[in-house]
Amino acid sequence: MTSIGIIGSGFGAIGTAVELTRAGHDDVRLWERSDDLGGVWRDNTYPGAGCDVPSPLYSYSFAVNTAWSRRYALQPEIHDYLARVADDFGIRPCIRFGHEVVSAHWQEADSQWEVGFASGATERVDILISAVGQLSEPRLPAIPGIEDFAGTSFHSARWDHDADLDGKRIAAVGIGASAIQYVPHLAERAEQLTLFQRSANYILPKPDGPLPRWYRAMTRLERGVWWFFGEQFSRGLDDHSRVGRVNRKVALEHLRRGVPDPELRRTLTPDYPIGCKRILFSNNFYRTVSRPDVDVVGDRITRITPTGVETADGTHHEVDAIVYGTGFDAQDFLSSIDVIGPGGRRLAEQWSEGAHAYLGMYVPGFPNLLVSYGPNTNLGGGSIIYMLEAQARHMRQVVDRLVAERHRTVEVRAEVEAEFDRSLQARLATSVWGNCDSWYRHPSGRITSNWPGATHPYARRTRQLEPEEFAWT
Numbered sequence: 001m002t003s004i005g006i007i008g009s010g011f012g013a014i015g016t017a018v019e020l021t022r023a024g025h026d027d028v029r030l031w032e033r034s035d036d037l038g039g040v041w042r043d044n045t046y047p048g049a050g051c052d053v054p055s056p057l058y059s060y061s062f063a064v065n066t067a068w069s070r071r072y073a074l075q076p077e078i079h080d081y082l083a084r085v086a087d088d089f090g091i092r093p094c095i096r097f098g099h100e101v102v103s104a105h106w107q108e109a110d111s112q113w114e115v116g117f118a119s120g121a122t123e124r125v126d127i128l129i130s131a132v133g134q135l136s137e138p139r140l141p142a143i144p145g146i147e148d149f150a151g152t153s154f155h156s157a158r159w160d161h162d163a164d165l166d167g168k169r170i171a172a173v174g175i176g177a178s179a180i181q182y183v184p185h186l187a188e189r190a191e192q193l194t195l196f197q198r199s200a201n202y203i204l205p206k207p208d209g210p211l212p213r214w215y216r217a218m219t220r221l222e223r224g225v226w227w228f229f230g231e232q233f234s235r236g237l238d239d240h241s242r243v244g245r246v247n248r249k250v251a252l253e254h255l256r257r258g259v260p261d262p263e264l265r266r267t268l269t270p271d272y273p274i275g276c277k278r279i280l281f282s283n284n285f286y287r288t289v290s291r292p293d294v295d296v297v298g299d300r301i302t303r304i305t306p307t308g309v310e311t312a313d314g315t316h317h318e319v320d321a322i323v324y325g326t327g328f329d330a331q332d333f334l335s336s337i338d339v340i341g342p343g344g345r346r347l348a349e350q351w352s353e354g355a356h357a358y359l360g361m362y363v364p365g366f367p368n369l370l371v372s373y374g375p376n377t378n379l380g381g382g383s384i385i386y387m388l389e390a391q392a393r394h395m396r397q398v399v400d401r402l403v404a405e406r407h408r409t410v411e412v413r414a415e416v417e418a419e420f421d422r423s424l425q426a427r428l429a430t431s432v433w434g435n436c437d438s439w440y441r442h443p444s445g446r447i448t449s450n451w452p453g454a455t456h457p458y459a460r461r462t463r464q465l466e467p468e469e470f471a472w473t
């Protein structure tokens, strides 16, 4: 029987496992470093954590959730949903908790991957699927003195729920999709909250609210509507279209209405094209920053001291606690795992100028390695679950064929991947991400995170396996 190992237990891993086991592939195991499943929806427990994609759209198509309690569900409900899917589809027993994968070495003689764990143990599988995601490794900023801070400090994805923040002076460093959700909660607890903002964000209002029981029958209808909106939204990021212009107008009007103080409004006005960084959604952020006990500092941070934060204008901001909402090592795809393919080829070296893979899933030179939520499959709008499902279906076809035709290995043809990457990068160069700085970009300049434009072309392209694009042995 063909053995399949999946690294992770988030949305990518669970969805892929369901797809494979339903197709009759019985030897599927998932390795999870933690003691619970859920990926980012397990790790991000900060106050207010939730999804800024409307919930009717945020579930698998094979397990549409019609029980969301509100239109933008919060983390505990999303985590529960994923756990329920794992239970309902029999995936939980396949998960090996407390298994942190640190290496994967190709074994030429047996055409297998030998997977190494932090414990020192190893296991072998015929097919290895990485589903570690793009946002699993929190990143603390490289600010001098960060180690010297004597108060409480933590990253948003490792929220310290025991920290005593009530009545304290709190610094929030980094204002992105996470911070915008917890900043209003911090403001409620702090004596004084200071937000250190490197770049301003475009923020759109959020049509949030409870979904009453009687309304839930409409979930599927809403799902279709939000999918359609998501497609238009994504298209707006791809080609500077009218959608982008409308979104910009709405965001600036939201700012104007939300922040009466012109100076604060100037600080909060982005100086780059809309969509370049992830567009945020919030109904209470502007209200929060307008409070008298909340400050927004636009000056660059030069140093963290034992008692506070120093900025380029020479001011020292004394604080008791620092919360870092500074994002993730999104460019280091799979870098926490030492992947060594045939001939000693290291994946990290192959990707040193930025990760690239055919359809985000298949890496030339690395047989029987499949990647879920790999390079260029992240989205600026719409639901990532749609992409993950499209990937799972394609990977399942690859595995089906490998098994049915008794091949030992499958690997994307190098020229197929190269041509795919060339046209993808050309397309991305004309997108809104082409000329600005964001976490979607590798230091080499390549945009390695995002898929350009709407998602249905990706689903169409991945619907049917084209066997001649791969080498089968």
Ligand code: NAP
Residues within 6 Å of the ligand: 050, 051, 052, 053, 135, 141, 142, 143, 156, 173, 174, 175, 176, 177, 178, 179, 196, 197, 198, 199, 277, 278, 301, 325, 326, 327, 328, 438, 439
């Ligand atoms: P993020 O969006 O990458 O935001 C990081 C913030 O930290 C930015 O404001 C960034 O400034 C700032 N920053 C980074 N390094 C800094 C430094 N050295 N000095 C000062 N500021 C620094 O991180 P995130 O908010 O955790 O979100 C990451 C991603 O997770 C999102 O883009 C999204 O894809 C996902 N997410 C999704 C949801 C959701 O609702 N679906 C919620 C949370 C997160 P610059 O902008 O100048 O780089």
